[in-house]
Amino acid sequence: MRILAIETSCDETAAAVIEDGRYIRSNVVATQIELHRRFGGVFPEVASRQHVLAIYPVLEQALAEAGLNGVEGLDALAVTVGPGLAGSLLVGVNAAKGLSFASGLPLLPVNHLEGHIYSNWLDANGTETAMAGDHFPVLVLIVSGGHTELVLMTGHGRYRRLGGTLDDAAGEAFDKVARLLKLGYPGGPAVQEAALAGDPTHFTLPRPLLHNRSHRFDFSFSGLKTAALNLVRDLERQGEDVDDPALVADIAAGFQAAAVDVLVAKTAAAAQSYGAQRVCICGGVSANQALRDAAGRRFRDLGLPLHIPPLFLCTDNAAMIGAAAYYSGRQRADEIDGLALDVYANLALPESE
């Protein structure tokens, strides 16, 4: 089964052709940088307008790279309907509806969070990270700029939310601490880079909710962000040069260590509590090397198989949307009127029990 998938929930315009939910025939992601190059000149700072301009070139490229002649040879279309920015989501949904109407192909709505989960089912050139077979329950940590969620997956398309952030998402904290330390955007890679040269034990930042019994599987990154801020203010008051790269590196490393500690500890506790057979970590922050390393060590010690997608599937992409559509959306295909799809900015993961 060959699915053309479209993803425009945030800042990336993406399209991909996925076969049997697993094999990536093409995977095109247009970032703003590429758009600047392709269209030349200054590009308007409007996410949905970027998507409008990029969507058709991206779709054509995805079909061409998959070796397809237009929509011939496709079995279905899939598109992200939420969560995300309503204006951005609409561009992808409307393009998908147009294609569906013209081609007669069924159109499957996909939840962006389900997409991140299924990024772990994609075969990225035979890497061992891909999930093979069905070994449920799977404990999933979705960790990105907009989300930090612990989910127990009891089957394809069957989810139970165990907890999540009570305030800021982990990626948001990385972005804001990067801004605080004047490290630039995007904050995740910037903090990671700065932390490389730092000593994570120089400054010990709090691990919010780590031992909180009533919030065992919840997170709070707002307090960690404020702790980093207070640290910088204290150092300033003591006359330290807070722009000194060595000091910035130590603060970045201390912050990253605290964030990673909490993420790994709670994921491991949830996996053990619910007897998970496997653990998946996905979403933009799963590209963080310190998180990948720490989780790798922890789950090796616990004897639990851990899956984290390769870097190019951690950030937003349409390949994961095609995989999610295949595994969890196709059962529902008959009940769905693709042309009546709407977008849902605050869509939650569907819960089945």
Next chain:
Amino acid sequence: METTSVETARHEDAVCTIHTDSAAETYELGVRLGCLLHPGDMLALQGDLGAGKTTLAQGVARGLGVETYVRSPTFTLVNEYDLPSGARLFHIDGYRLGETMAEAMLEADTFGLDQVLDDPRAIVIIEWAERLADLLPTDRLEVTLDYADHAHNVRILTCRARGPRSAALIEHLLQGAT
């Protein structure tokens, strides 16, 4: 919590300053403020990272009867909550909007700020409101959150009314405090 000064030189320019000693106190102040809000009211929050804007907003939402966790709207730009009163709370964040007003105005279109402002049921909280100042109705309650120099957890909240409606809000808030 300590209210240090109240100026009401011109009625519609009412200003008051409130000190809170902890995030919990900022939240409690939010709860009190939330209890006073009705459709058409707008809180415009300003203040640097970590100043407590989201904490205050969480309290306001609680005061309005929201029982779920109110998360940061930084990523989604706007979060919506149905209220027991039948009103609707819109929690908006200008943090990710363009640094210049022109950019911010274009981007405000993409999440439908106009529709929010036209909604007769809307109660609105906007964080990083200064980014959207030109787009907001004049009569709004501006709350600026500052750090105190001497202690980590102390915040100075300056509430400034921009019209008769928001001036009345300040008056009610102060009545509740005494």
